[in-house]
Amino acid sequence: MGVVVVSGTGTEIGKTVVTSAIAAAALAAGRSVAVLKPAQTGVGPDEAGDAAEVVRLAGPGVTAAELVRYPEPLAPDTAARRAGLATLAPAEIATAAEKLAAEHDLVLVEGAGGLLVRFDAAGRTLADAARLLAAPVLVVAPAGLGTLNSAALTAEALRARRLDLLGLVVGSWPAEPDLASRCNLADLPSVSGAPLLGAVPQGSGALDPAAFRAAAPGWLAPELHGTWSAGEFMTRWA
Template sequence: MSVLFVSGTGTEIGKTVVTSAIAAAAVAAGRSVAVLKPAQTGVGPDEPGDAAEAVRLAGPSVTALELARYPEPLAPDTAARRSGLPCLSPAEIAEAAARLASDHDLVLVEGAGGLLVRFDEDGHTLADAARLLSAPVLVVAPAGLGTLNSTTLTAEALRARALSPLGVVVGSWPAEPDLASRCNLADLPGSSGIPLLGAVPEGSGALSPDRFRAAAPGWLAPALDGTWTAGPFLTRWAPPPLAGALPG
């Protein structure tokens, strides 16, 4: 796996922090890493974007590349049209990722919002860029109510496009999870058909970079260069079956 696309089931669910954690775990494993942010929206010309945040958290050895920046916090296609700036095509995204992959062990391509957010006037999405590279896609999902539906829909959209969903990572695991969040841990793999590959604690992006890098492998499964395993996490957090419930 040299190129991994990181998508979400929506916005503000921890996608950048998860991308940073994957980068940090890969660096700790001795791999060279690049983070590609095709379209950064809602950030001013001199403000750090998501790719820069990944470098801050994961370490200065990480290469950051941003292809386009639009000032308004909107979908890339809408933001581009409103700003008068050119849109990005799937080919441009795929070509940039391939160039980075030529001299990095791992390239993380972080999308904008959900999987099917439009990047151009023809309706192309992050999935179209991933398909050009036959690259796997990691789904970042929230913990609480609604995540079973949105994660399952995202997984189905990936399969309908002949893409491989690598797994799902909970982008912000609450310090005190409610019942829905705890039940979702056990139900997500069965509902979506993809494995649970980690859970990043809420507030992790506010840690100092040193603490973030030290902790990141413990949030992610071995498939993402981490040490996290689903079994103990589920044992700790998933609710026990109801008394008297029939098996199956």
């Protein structure tokens, strides 16, 4: 697939765990994988960030890269301004991803929060980096009530920018899904115009890494190097 941009309909919805699962499944399929975290916020200089978490869960075979780090858990533009640090331009993200793509089969570019979170004062976003890369965008969405609106808005923003929406993955599928979550399995593809490509069980990030790697392909569709079937999953939870 080359480069895939992993975004979300919001923050704290499982993007890093989904990115880790895709990386693990791709490695298991014999692909070489890199993960790029353009802007890491809310993490101290000596703390492990999201890219390191992908390596921990998916395995040391993943190449991890991070471009900038800001101490406060805010949008990159705001965090950079408050810290008195330089912002990050989409062109820098694209250049870094292209360099990784020259040496890897798959590069996963994990954004910060949602698609239109600002990276700089000019209002440039992850969508601008995806445009420069001509890369498809995978959207991670929550399972429950409210996700249809945010998924539809994200899909509309991608279409308005003529960007390819690869599909959606539910970032944290509950062990006992409520009515809204079950109905959303069918409704998410309908409102977004894109296929459902996986559902990662809630709490998967807390698994032992070996167990995580063994299970990851079963959470993702073949398009993401997995064995998961949307039809079978929907039938189970209908």
